[in-house]
Amino acid sequence: METLIQQLINGLVIGSVYALIALGYTMVYGILGLINFAHGDVLMVGALVALQTMMFLMGMAPGMSPLAMLTIALLVAIVVCMLLGFTMERLAYRRLRNAPRLAPLITAIGVSFLLQTLAMIIWGRNYHTFPQLISTTPLQPIEGVFVTPVQIAIVLASAALMVGLLLLVNRTKIGRAMRATAENHRVASLMGVDTNAVIAFTFVIGAGLAAVAGVMYASNYGIAHYGMGFMPGLKAFTAAVLGGIGNLGGAMLGGVVLGLVESFGAGYIEHLTFGFLNSSYQDIFAFIILGLVLIFRPTGLLGERVSDRA
Amino acid sequence: MHTNPASPLLQLQNLQISYGGIQAVKGIDLELYSGELVCLIGANGAGKTTTLNAIAGVLPVAGGNIHYAGDRMNTVPPHNRLRRGIALVPEGRGIFTRLTVEENLRMGAYTRNDKAAIEADLERVYTMLPRVKERLYQVAGTLSGGEQQMVAIGRALLSRPRLLLLDEPSMGLAPLVVEKIFEVVQSVAKEGVTILLVEQNANLALEFAQRGYVMESGKITLTGTGAALLADPKVRAAYLGEAA
Numbered sequence: 386m387e388t389l390i391q392q393l394i395n396g397l398v399i400g401s402v403y404a405l406i407a408l409g410y411t412m413v414y415g416i417l418g419l420i421n422f423a424h425g426d427v428l429m430v431g432a433l434v435a436l437q438t439m440m441f442l443m444g445m446a447p448g449m450s451p452l453a454m455l456t457i458a459l460l461v462a463i464v465v466c467m468l469l470g471f472t473m474e475r476l477a478y479r480r481l482r483n484a485p486r487l488a489p490l491i492t493a494i495g496v497s498f499l500l501q502t503l504a505m506i507i508w509g510r511n512y513h514t515f516p517q518l519i520s521t522t523p524l525q526p527i528e529g530v531f532v533t534p535v536q537i538a539i540v541l542a543s544a545a546l547m548v549g550l551l552l553l554v555n556r557t558k559i560g561r562a563m564r565a566t567a568e569n570h571r572v573a574s575l576m577g578v579d580t581n582a583v584i585a586f587t588f589v590i591g592a593g594l595a596a597v598a599g600v601m602y603a604s605n606y607g608i609a610h611y612g613m614g615f616m617p618g619l620k621a622f623t624a625a626v627l628g629g630i631g632n633l634g635g636a637m638l639g640g641v642v643l644g645l646v647e648s649f650g651a652g653y654i655e656h657l658t659f660g661f662l663n664s665s666y667q668d669i670f671a672f673i674i675l676g677l678v679l680i681f682r683p684t685g686l687l688g689e690r691v692s693d694r695a
Numbered sequence: 696m697h698t699n700p701a702s703p704l705l706q707l708q709n710l711q712i713s714y715g716g717i718q719a720v721k722g723i724d725l726e727l728y729s730g731e732l733v734c735l736i737g738a739n740g741a742g743k744t745t746t747l748n749a750i751a752g753v754l755p756v757a758g759g760n761i762h763y764a765g766d767r768m769n770t771v772p773p774h775n776r777l778r779r780g781i782a783l784v785p786e787g788r789g790i791f792t793r794l795t796v797e798e799n800l801r802m803g804a805y806t807r808n809d810k811a812a813i814e815a816d817l818e819r820v821y822t823m824l825p826r827v828k829e830r831l832y833q834v835a836g837t838l839s840g841g842e843q844q845m846v847a848i849g850r851a852l853l854s855r856p857r858l859l860l861l862d863e864p865s866m867g868l869a870p871l872v873v874e875k876i877f878e879v880v881q882s883v884a885k886e887g888v889t890i891l892l893v894e895q896n897a898n899l900a901l902e903f904a905q906r907g908y909v910m911e912s913g914k915i916t917l918t919g920t921g922a923a924l925l926a927d928p929k930v931r932a933a934y935l936g937e938a939a
Contacts, residue, residue, distance in 0.1 A: 558801075558805070561794070561798055561801065561802060561805075562802075562805065564791070564793065564794060564798075565791050565794060565802050568791045568792065568793055568794070569789060569791065571753050571785075571789075572785060572789035572791070573791075573802075574752075574753060574772070574773040574774050575751060575753065575773055575777065575782070575783050575785065575789070576774075576777065576802045576803060576805045576806075576850070576854070577774045577777035577778055577805045577806035577854065578774055578802075578805055579772075579774045580774075
């Protein structure tokens with residue numbers, strides 16, 4: 386019973402991070418039909434920029450409260466990632482807007498390599514310890530079940546950001562323009578929408594969410610390095626496909642479901658395989674899910690929008 | 696905005712447009728004066744839709760000029776042409792099927808910030824199109840073709856256009872619905888909006904329009920008042936289904 390609740394908590398925590406990243410994939414796909422494979426690396430840049438900022442602040446103002454430090458580091462990471470998202474769209478993807486679909490896809494993989502290499506040049510090849518500014522001392526709400534304040538913060542912040550995003554997309558003028566542009570660029574421009582600006586805005590919002598997710602991911606595991614974006618990026622992409630790519634609610638659901646499956650899988654894989662595999666094989670669950678979804682329900686749990694995109 | 700009443704609101708000079716590697720419009724001249732309702736008729740593939748798209752700015756101009764309210768518009772992006780008062784109701788209506796009817800209408804007012812006036816204009820659209828009001832919170836994709844056409848026209852009106860471009864508003868609709876749509880078009884024209892109407896239903900279009908242009912494989916071959924074109928034996932033979 387404790388194991389069950391413990392895995393539920395762990396799954397919810399990592400699932401919220403996947404959901405935040407998945408939103409970036411799904412928003413860009415919804416509006417451009419592009420899988421931005423460099424999205425995971427934006428997360429890495431967010432984590433490393435936050436790390437750098439914390440280091441700087443610790444040197445400059447050692448007396449600063451950890452919470453203030455974390456907030457500043459987070460804000461710097463968000464701004465840098467938003468600029469990165471904007472630049473990426475402007476320089477790499479915009480000129481390929483009308484190119485065959487394979488061209489922007491391969492470009493995205495290229496951008497991913499570029500970001501990883503740049504990060505490696507700047508921050509080196511080593512794993513960096515990510516400062517734990519929110520307490521990681523586990524609380525024990527139930528005997529045998531552990532949850533850290535970091536984990537609580539991750540779940541609450543993710544939930545708040547997701548609600549905020551839904552309000553932005555469904556209740557504001559720019560959100561309406563985003564949905565209109567996603568459905569038909571040409572007609573949206575006939576309504577007076579500067580579709581290039583809306584597309585850039587979509588990249589910027591997605592990158593901002595990835596920055597937060599990066600800081601969460603690094604805080605949760607306590608490490609950061611130049612290749613850290615690859616795996617969560619791939620898993621969040623799986624989550625987006627699982628929920629139905631192009632669908633915001635789907636990305637949130639897909640992220641949480643994937644986090645739970647992975648966590649329960651890791652918790653019980655030893656029993657299931659009679660000790661043949663242990664919890665370090667937890668990554669296989671994401672890809673088993675990706676395979677199954679693509680074979681049996683390619684539109685995902687909530688999606689029915691894949692086929693109508695050119 | 697002060698423009699000489701004697702100068703046209705819209706002027707196309709030797710306009711050429713290439714589309715998909717072929718020259719679809721091969722140098723046409725067309726003039727539209729403030730307050731006019733003018734139609735552009737012709738067979739499928741004559742270049743009518745291409746012309747409207749170029750005026751609205753969603754297709755690039757290959758040669759010649761588009762002048763609107765005294766300014767050359769050739770390279771102005773579509774969202775800025777809308778701000779200047781050019782609204783296009785595209786062929787096939789171009790409804791945002793996943794947005795609600797109300798959201799579709801509000802998209803028409805996207806460039807405006809005068810909240811009170813937008814609400815007032817919405818009310819006017821509702822009175823003009825009562826069928827639309829009944830379906831405000833429905834996703835627009837669930838509407839019938841005629842209702843979608845109404846929404847498309849209402850949406851264009853919410854931008855408060857000076858020049859309204861209508862691309863085949865009768866396409867695929869039942870005769871009774873077409874009649875309704877043309878009543879709406881006429882009431883819009885009466886309010887002083889200048890209209891350029893593209894139609895395959897030449898009979899209907901020429902009846903409503905003050906003047907007409909006939910387009911054939913990328914060129915304008917005939918022009919005159921609606922009544923004169925209706926009486927023209929060549930037009931009757933080619934577009935009104937009469938034996939020559």
